[in-house]
Amino acid sequence: MKILEVESVGKKYFKKQVLLGINLVIEQGKIVGLLGPNGSGKTTFLKILVGLIRPTAGSIKICENEIGYKTKELVAYLPDSEFLYSWMKIKDAKDVYIRFYKDFNSKRFDDLLEFMKLTSDMKVTSLSKGMKEKLALALTLARDAKLIILDEPLNGVDPVAREQILVSILKAFNFESSMIITSHLINEMESMLDEVYFLKEGKVELHGNAEELRNEKKMTLDEIYREVFAC
Numbered sequence: 625m626k627i628l629e630v631e632s633v634g635k636k637y638f639k640k641q642v643l644l645g646i647n648l649v650i651e652q653g654k655i656v657g658l659l660g661p662n663g664s665g666k667t668t669f670l671k672i673l674v675g676l677i678r679p680t681a682g683s684i685k686i687c688e689n690e691i692g693y694k695t696k697e698l699v700a701y702l703p704d705s706e707f708l709y710s711w712m713k714i715k716d717a718k719d720v721y722i723r724f725y726k727d728f729n730s731k732r733f734d735d736l737l738e739f740m741k742l743t744s745d746m747k748v749t750s751l752s753k754g755m756k757e758k759l760a761l762a763l764t765l766a767r768d769a770k771l772i773i774l775d776e777p778l779n780g781v782d783p784v785a786r787e788q789i790l791v792s793i794l795k796a797f798n799f800e801s802s803m804i805i806t807s808h809l810i811n812e813m814e815s816m817l818d819e820v821y822f823l824k825e826g827k828v829e830l831h832g833n834a835e836e837l838r839n840e841k842k843m844t845l846d847e848i849y850r851e852v853f854a855c
């Protein structure tokens with residue numbers, strides 16, 4: 625079953641073409657990496673999927689639905705910037721999510737919190753950047769959404785926390801859904817990705833099954849990335 629179908633999607637900001645002719649299909653149960661350098665259009669693309677901005681061309685379907693009210697319920701999104709209020713304790717953030725999302729799984733949230741060594745009476749202001757990132761991730765992964773979108777989940781976290789975050793993502797992943805992850809840290813992500821899309825200046829430069837690409841090119845995804853982006 626196809627969770628996401630994107631056809632010829634484009635986005636222009638005034639005269640600037642930020643995305644052009646994006647085609648992408650994600651089947652159920654897959655973890656897909658959206659990889660590309662700064663400014664290649666990753667966040668813009670994800671915001672289009674979430675319904676925060678509108679594309680200027682093309683069509684998108686999430687579980688057969690066009691982007692709108694219904695797809696907001698199907699998508700769980702971890703933005704790449706902070707969205708938690710400073711007055712909140714972790715339990716308040718959880719309450720907001722419970723009220724907002726019918727699919728919020730409290731048990732999974734509590735398990736993820738424990739695994740990440742966070743407690744519900746901690747104040748959001750007292751959390752370090754990495755701890756906030758973990759909280760935001762636990763809130764997102766606790767939803768039983770069909771499409772989970774993680775924009776730079778490893779941003780600003782140390783190597784041990786990165787490992788913990790990757791394990792949490794895999795623990796929480798449910799094969800009824802699919803996931804899109806963006807990251808600059810391809811080495812860390814490599815083993816969990818089923819498919820990859822390399823985005824260059826708003827276009828898909830290369831895409832494919834991660835294993836097949838590795839075999840075909842006899843390179844790791846990180847090496848393929850460096851080849852595609854000549855860095």
Ligand SMILES: Nc1ncnc2c1ncn2[C@@H]1O[C@H](COP(=O)(O)OP(=O)(O)OP(=O)(O)O)[C@@H](O)[C@H]1O
Pocket residue numbers: 637640642660661662663664665666667668669
């Ligand atoms: N609101 C906006 N108005 C005009 N241009 C924008 C706007 N938002 C993004 N852009 C431009 O779109 C391009 C793609 O930006 P985007 O944030 O999608 O890239 P990205 O791949 O997510 O980058 P990063 O890895 O740095 O987060 C950039 O050139 C950016 O300047």
